[in-house]
Amino acid sequence: MTSTSSRHWLLPVLLTRKVDRTSSISDVNCLRLYETTRELRDQVFVNKILHRLFRHVTDDDSPLTVLLSHASTDGRGVALAVRKYLHECTDVGDFLDVHSIAAGERLVEAIDRAISASAFLAIVTDSYSSRGWCRHEVIRAKRELGPIVLLDGVEDCDERRSPYLGNIPVLRWKPDSPLVMERLLGLLLAESFRHRYFPRQVAWLSRLQRVDRPYYCLSRPPEPLTLLELRRRSGSVETDLTVVYPDPPLDSEETRLLHEFEPRMRLMTPTMLFSA
Known part of the structure; x- marks a missing residue:
């Protein structure tokens, strides 16, 4: 642009x-x-705009980087296919374990650092949720409160789907499908842009409406693990904390459940916050 x-x-x-x-x-x-082929043209157009907008709201205009979380036993082929498409057809970067970690570097430190700076793509195959490394990466990504997308590549059975992979977009994997690749990229870009832009939008609306109450911003609807992380970040504050997440509001049953988990947090969307 x-x-x-x-x-x-x-x-x-x-x-x-x-x-x-x-x-x-x-x-x-x-x-x-x-x-671009006609089949892909609309999605490619949207993705290019999303990526430029994402770069516009970053401090250094840097492109998006995607961390490819996968189980090496049955998910590496999918991860390599996604990585190949990102390299050959997009201007988005990637982080893929040994390909992106320098020799001699500590694995946990390198992966955790990459998770905090990247969009997180969980490539869920049959063995994904049974792998300790994958569980570590998912929990770490959720605690970072950053953009997460799930690519569902289960072929037979997932005996224990991770409970921490909720409230995120899911796309079904199809081999050799450029359209799936572009749709996946679109989800990653949309989540990443929302993660960067939503707090700025809420801050702008707060100044406009002269709302000065303290709040935390989540770019996705809240859930127990994200509330647990916000509780950790807020420390021993005794007063109620407002958590703002994008519209539409959660239904009353889910709100009551989350309030039972963390009663001192008030869960609100911008519409609820600025109409109060």
Whole structure:
């Protein structure tokens, strides 16, 4: 995108190979949709916009990085296929265990550091939930309160689906499907952009509505593990804490259950917060 003012952006899109070299966009890196098949064109267009918006709301304009969490016994082929597509067809980076960890570096430290700086993709195959490393990565990602997407590659049976893989988008894996790859990328970008943008939106609305109560922002609806992490971060504060998550609101039954788990936290969406 090129900036035309402080509030507007221009994204040149080419539908054919022909371009006027004398035009004002002749030196701009355009989105070449003519290189994309018609089946993928809409999703690719959305993904390019999402990635540019994501980079716009980061401090250093850095591209998205995706951590590929997988079980090596039956998920490595899927992880390598996703990694290959990211390398060859997108401008998104990736983190894949031994490929991304320097020799001699401590595994836990390197993986935890990558989880805190990346979108987390759980590639769930038949053996995923039974692996200690995978459980560690999922719990760590949930405690980071960051963007998480589940790619469901179970072929036969998942005997113990992790209880910590809830409240996240799920996509079914299909081998050799560029459309699934682009849809997966779209979910990762949408979750990552929401994670960066939603707190800023709430802060802006708070200033606009002159709401000065303390709150925590979650980019996904709350659940027991995320409330446990917020309780840890808030320390021994005795007063009620407001947790703001995106609309729509949870239903009354789920809200009562979460309130039973953590009674001092008030769960609200922006609509609820700013209409109170």
